[in-house]
Amino acid sequence: MTELKTYTGGCHCGKVRYEVKVDLSAPVGVCNCSRCSKLGVMLAFAPVDQFTLKQGGDFLTDYQFNKKVIHHLFCSVCGVESFARGTGPDGKEMCAINVRCLDDVELDGLKTMKFDGKSA
8 A cells, every 4th residue: 555645855955846745655766877876866756747846947957868768857056866757667757756855754764675777
């Protein structure tokens, strides 16, 4: 059973802010690809209709690499990637949420699942 809850989050400087409904009782992903491992992101995924960008769209810069299917959106002021947009394995649009950028989430209590992005 999912535990869908609403969270707020954003970048370090506060220019980018969003609201997302996501289930953090499910394991969050820890990817070993070249980008994620350097940034130390923890990822949860949400359908695009569960994500609302509240402010800061004008401050977002897009970075793509490898297969160029994920839009890594980072704040042009502070450089923090608090979320990304792309297409899930099922072909549906999704948002990848950097759980470390959610407000008031106790990271130590989350279950994690390793993802081998290095081999993907």
